Amino acid sequence: MKFFEDIQVGDRRELGSFTFTAESIKTFARQFDPQPFHLDEEAGRKSLFGGLAASGWQVGSVCMRLLVDTGKREAAEMLSRGETPAVWGPSPGFTELRWLKPVLAGDTVTFASEIESRRESGSRPEWGILRARNTGTNQRGELVYSFLATAFVPRRNKAG
Amino acid sequence: MLAFEDFQPGHFGTFGPRLITREEIIAYAQEYDPQPMHLDDEAAKRSLLGGLAGSGWHLCSLLMRMMYDGYIHRTASLGSPGIDEVRWTAPFRPGDELTLDVEVLSTRVSQSRPDIGIVTSAYTLKNAKGETVLYSTSPLMIKRRAALEAER
Numbered sequence: 001m002k003f004f005e006d007i008q009v010g011d012r013r014e015l016g017s018f019t020f021t022a023e024s025i026k027t028f029a030r031q032f033d034p035q036p037f038h039l040d041e042e043a044g045r046k047s048l049f050g051g052l053a054a055s056g057w058q059v060g061s062v063c064m065r066l067l068v069d070t071g072k073r074e075a076a077e078m079l080s081r082g083e084t085p086a087v088w089g090p091s092p093g094f095t096e097l098r099w100l101k102p103v104l105a106g107d108t109v110t111f112a113s114e115i116e117s118r119r120e121s122g123s124r125p126e127w128g129i130l131r132a133r134n135t136g137t138n139q140r141g142e143l144v145y146s147f148l149a150t151a152f153v154p155r156r157n158k159a160g
Numbered sequence: 161m162l163a164f165e166d167f168q169p170g171h172f173g174t175f176g177p178r179l180i181t182r183e184e185i186i187a188y189a190q191e192y193d194p195q196p197m198h199l200d201d202e203a204a205k206r207s208l209l210g211g212l213a214g215s216g217w218h219l220c221s222l223l224m225r226m227m228y229d230g231y232i233h234r235t236a237s238l239g240s241p242g243i244d245e246v247r248w249t250a251p252f253r254p255g256d257e258l259t260l261d262v263e264v265l266s267t268r269v270s271q272s273r274p275d276i277g278i279v280t281s282a283y284t285l286k287n288a289k290g291e292t293v294l295y296s297t298s299p300l301m302i303k304r305r306a307a308l309e310a311e312r
Contacts, residue, residue, distance in 0.1 A: 032221040034228060035237060048238050048301070056240065057221045061192040064217045068194055089208055090197075090248070091216060097243035147243075 001071045002078075003086040003156040004128030007115055015066035015111040015134075020054045022105040028058040041105075049102035056099040059109070059145050063134055066111050089127060089152030097147035101138070109136040109144060116148065120155070127152045162235040163305040164267065164277030172262040172281065175230030177288070178222065180214065182254035188218040213251035219294050220246060223283055226260045236303035238276060243298040252293045258285050265297065275307035 022041070029038035033055035036043035044052035075085035103109060113134045121127040130153050136145030189198035193215035196203030204212040252258065261284040270276040278299050285294040 032225045035232065035239070037239070053239075055224070056242075057217070057224050061188075061217050061221060064215065065192045065194075090251075092249075093216075093245065093247040094243075095245045097246070099240070099242055 001075055001086045001088050002153075004118070004120075004130070004153045005156045007118060007130060007153065009115050009118060012112060012114040013070055015063070015070050015113060017108050017110040018062045018066065019108045020058070020062075020103050020105060022052055025052055025054045025058065025105055028061070029055050032057055044104075049104065051102070051104040054103040054105075054107075056145075059099065059103055059136060060097070060147075062109070063111050063136060063145065067113065067134070070113075086154045086156075088154070091149060091151050094147050094149045099145060101142055101144040103136075103138070103144055107144075108139045110138075111136045111145075113149075121152070124152075126155055128155050129153070161308060162231065162302075163308045164236075164269075164279065164302040165305045166235075167264050167267055167277075167279040167281075167302065169264050169266060172264050173230060174259060174261050175226055176259040177257035178226055178229075178260075180222070180252060180254060180256045180258060182212070185212065185214040185218065185254055188221070189215055193217055209251045211251075211253065213253055216246075216248040216294075219248065219252055219285065220296075222258065223260065223285055223294060223296065226258070226285075227262075227283070230260060230262070236308050238301040238303060240298055240300050243296060244280075245298075246294065246296045248294060250287075250291050250293045252285075252287065256287045256293075258287060258293070260285055269304070270301070275304055277302050277304050 026039055037047035037049050037053055038055045041052045078085040113132045116133045117131045119129050121129055130151045132149050134147055134149055138144050197207040197209045198215050201212050263282045265280045265282055267279050280299045283296045284292055286292050
């Protein structure tokens with residue numbers, strides 16, 4: 001992962017894709033969100049979603065997995081170039097999460113992350129604060145998922 | 161079945177407690193958030209979290225399950241368009257017993273779908289020590305009573 005100084009507003013990372021099979025939708029739903037439209041095709045068709053729909057929290061969880069995998073890949077690339085990867089801090093949260101369209105069984109969603117703002121932390125000078133717009137787009141090019149994530153990112157040569 | 165009209169501004173309910181196990185924290189992290197502080201005690205001790213802690217997205221998913229078990233299973237819920245805000249205010253750990261407080265902030269009837277109401281609530285998850293580990297606000301779409309009765 002990069003240091004704060006090496007990240008600019010507008011930087012975009014492609015995170016990869018995930019296909020939401022009926023099986024994966026039902027498995028997640030049984031554990032965390034067993035509402036009928038996430039468990040049963042017929043109930044899904046009769047719902048506002050119009051088909052067996054993934055729990056929004058499954059979409060969020062899959063996006064997290066792709067963010068982590070992308071970060072690990074970037075860290076490995078930095079190490080192979082002889083650079084030291086930054087270790088990002090825990091996130092304090094997010095805002096503006098939108099499930100814009102249903103994610104239905106068989107849909108493939110492609111995720112991306114784009115830096116929206118950056119500032120130095122006033123109280124903790126060894127950290128910068130990034131906001132990134134993370135999005136998911138389905139195989140028809142429709143935006144289905146968006147949220148504004150906050151991350152604490154270490155500043156170069158300011159390790160506390 | 162609870163309808164839109166059953167939700168009024170003010171305290172709606174307290175649900176739980178839900179015991180969080182080490183196994184479920186690690187199982188979620190292996191699948192969705194495989195970072196060392198969610199998987200490994202030694203790595204977690206060296207991290208800013210100071211010990212093994214669950215993924216924030218796991219906590220959001222557990223919030224959903226506690227909502228379902230608490231009242232969504234008997235509510236004419238139509239799902240949610242999104243989440244206004246989530247704050248992960250403290251780590252959640254193996255052995256925590258989480259309690260959910262639901263406060264209804266506002267209610268309104270959908271302009272485009274008058275058979276649907278939108279209830280915006282604040283959700284607070286606390287551990288047994290009373291520390292807040294998650295605070296969130298979000299809208300939920302719920303059928304209105306008349307629409308629910310028309311289906312019978």
